[in-house]
Amino acid sequence: xxxxRNLRELVAPLPFPVVTIGNYDGVHLGxxxxxxxxxxxxxxxxxxxxxxxxxxxxxxxxxxxxxPQIMVTCEQKMRLIEAHGIDLVVCQPFxxxxxxxxxxxxxxxxxxxxxxxxxxxxxxxxxxxRGREGTIDSLRELGLELGFELEVVPPVEVEGExxxxxxxxxxxxxxxxxxxxxxxxxxxxxAGEVIHGEHRGRTLGFPTANIRxxxxxxxxxxxxxxxVAWHGRFFDGVLNLGxxxxxxxxxxxxxxxxxxxxxxxxxQTIEVYFxxxxxxxxxxxxxxxxxxxxELDVAAARALLxxxxxxxxxx
Numbered sequence: 001x002x003x004x005r006n007l008r009e010l011v012a013p014l015p016f017p018v019v020t021i022g023n024y025d026g027v028h029l030g031x032x033x034x035x036x037x038x039x040x041x042x043x044x045x046x047x048x049x050x051x052x053x054x055x056x057x058x059x060x061x062x063x064x065x066x067x068p069q070i071m072v073t074c075e076q077k078m079r080l081i082e083a084h085g086i087d088l089v090v091c092q093p094f095x096x097x098x099x100x101x102x103x104x105x106x107x108x109x110x111x112x113x114x115x116x117x118x119x120x121x122x123x124x125x126x127x128x129x130r131g132r133e134g135t136i137d138s139l140r141e142l143g144l145e146l147g148f149e150l151e152v153v154p155p156v157e158v159e160g161e162x163x164x165x166x167x168x169x170x171x172x173x174x175x176x177x178x179x180x181x182x183x184x185x186x187x188x189x190x191a192g193e194v195i196h197g198e199h200r201g202r203t204l205g206f207p208t209a210n211i212r213x214x215x216x217x218x219x220x221x222x223x224x225x226x227x228v229a230w231h232g233r234f235f236d237g238v239l240n241l242g243x244x245x246x247x248x249x250x251x252x253x254x255x256x257x258x259x260x261x262x263x264x265x266x267x268q269t270i271e272v273y274f275x276x277x278x279x280x281x282x283x284x285x286x287x288x289x290x291x292x293x294x295e296l297d298v299a300a301a302r303a304l305l306x307x308x309x310x311x312x313x314x315x
Contacts, residue, residue: 018042192214221281
């Protein structure tokens, strides 16, 4: 898969470009269905499957007070998009100039002339152009004028509700990883650098690979069964996310403990997949009581993960 940041990087016309446009934060099941349709149409036409996405999130520019925390980094998004067979990603810088384009200009100059789009695939709630003035109906009319077909993908539902980035964020922050993961089609994950912490876990008998706080959305505080990806391998573990109230800590920390793991991770970047939330964060009367609970958490996580041989199981 090729990745470019500007249409000027295109060195030759693309064969029958099939294009979709969107932010695609989270790359959830609804997004994946769009990518599937793009790939299928490109295959049918002997064409090129193209995704146009934005960096940064458009709301960071136009309404920063409403901009959500991202669910995937740019690197994660590229990897997830590539897994769906896309040929080219345009990671378009979202600038004030770009945001100010009236819908007809965007369709004419960017889609038709810039990309040479022959088929455009969008979600059921798509809008575009300055102030999101452009609608699906207006895009269809512009397609007739400019020479591209429009395909609108209906919503995907999980447990009777439409899958959207907003819904997935709400589920993650509420700690409902079971439903969030079903909406994503994979366990939710965050990536970060392993840093030195208080070394309290090692003192208690459960050394942790503390992760530097990331820009990604964090789940609700609590204890989770996890899998960690590092250098192409997966490791089972348990993670505490919170402030360690037993020790009156104020700062939120992300503390994975990996089972039977003895390698040095300091300075390394790891990706943590949240398989299941085990319990809320709790205050204990003593360190000994905390250790006893951690032993129960480890046993519960070991049993759960041992029953899930697929490293990216969705429960």
